[in-house]
Amino acid sequence: MSTRSSENKIILIKRKTRLEELVVRYNTIQQAQFYIERLGADFSDYISEDFHYRKAVESAVIELGAVGRVQLLERQHVPNFIFGDQDTVVVLGPDGLVANTLKYLHEQPLIGVNPDPQRWDGVLLPFTVKDLRHLVPEVFRGQRQVREVTLAKAQLNDGQSLYGVNDLFVGRKTHVSARYQVELNGVAEQQSSSGIIISTGMGSTGWLKSVLAGAVGIARSAAQLQTAGAAAGGARAANVAEAAGIEQRLPWDHPNLYFTVREPFPSRTTSAGLVFGQISSRAPLKITSQMPEDGVIFSDGVESDFLEFNSGVEATITLGEKRGRLVV
Known part of the structure; x- marks a missing residue:
């Protein structure tokens, strides 16, 4: 008999990093670096943020794949995405991404994950990627507390x-x-x-x-x-x-x-x-x-x-x- 964790779908929501958005605007990393450094900013911070976020996405896919079916969804597609009633939604922060996702759900449980605790305070991101393998099955079984939001x-x-x-x-x-x-x-x-x-x-x-x-x-x-x-x-x-x-x-x-x-x-x-x-x-x-x-x-x-x-x-x-x- 199948378990609920294998029946339910997990929607993992991510966003573009600042570096990815710069590359879209300036075509290459080199041109983006030239623009940022010309303004006197630290381009290495963009590189570091992008590295840690990508690593968090890769790890989250692996952890979630061990407990259910995973679909990766970009932030810009959330408004038009049809969430299933039994879906569980996992959001790789920051906090604003949690808020911007929550309004499109129909009371499906949302798990906020902090992809980089050294960077984000994470008021709405109480969990890390390492928590997911044990956390998500508990959510499936209704064993985790849920806070309601008006x-x-x-x-x-x-x-x-x-x-x-x-x-x-x-x-x-x-x-x-x-x-x-x-x-x-x-x-x-x-x-x-x-x-x-x-x-x-x-x-x-x-x-x-x-x-x-x-x-x-x-x-x-x-x-x-x-x-x-x-x-x-x-x-x-x-x-x-x-x-x-x-x-x-x-x-x-x-x-x-x-x-x-x-x-x-x-x-x-x-x-x-x-x-x-x-x-x-x-x-x-x-x-x-x-x-x-x-x-x-x-x-x-x-x-x-x-x-x-x-x-x-x-x-x-x-x-x-x-x-x-x-x-x-």
Whole structure:
């Protein structure tokens, strides 16, 4: 009788190294080296990273091949790949590759592997290549703990949708002023801004933390330059993030999303009142584009994988109906 490890398929996901991307751009390693060294950078670091990553890929194929059927998949093919319900997914980091893969899965378990622990911190990469031979059979048998991850979802009124593991960005492709109407809990507002960021619990220590830290710092500094009354207002602004618990790491399965509006511009036709808030399954955020061109929605910093968001298109931002599942 066959075992589950021989029945299930293992999808091993890798990415191009910086050196490989340079060779694509400059045709040869020699030309890539000339370009990098002309700028005063250390080309040996590119060589070292490429060597260790390739070695990790080769070793991972061998280790996984001992416990199941392996299919190697390049990062650029992930959005269009059809994952089987029983597939187990192994990602050779860095962390961003884990996040960019997780949103395309349908609750298949994902194992994050650190290909070079001396180089990558690996918050989402708790395992090494040497762990795989013993780890994967345990995953097959359901003997490994799995952490669930809340996903953000943008659903357009034309039927298209996009998920985000860390965050979604809604705005202009060029990051110049975006025009749209935003609505939450029955309150609607016309806005012009540099875009809206919607963050998950996993993304709370990333883009969201950066935006809030900047807002709090500006409020505090402005308060020091103004009157005592303005200082009190600055302190209250700083307490918004603290009261929401955003300055601390939120759990990955946090039941809410948070949105922040970047650089909102109040004018005769636009407002800046609805610039920060919480999104739940009962209180989605609705955004209607007023941008004739270059409106986009992308997730997790991958601008090349986006939804067009031009005039008349409405996006409903809410929690995804599926969850990511990270093996720990």
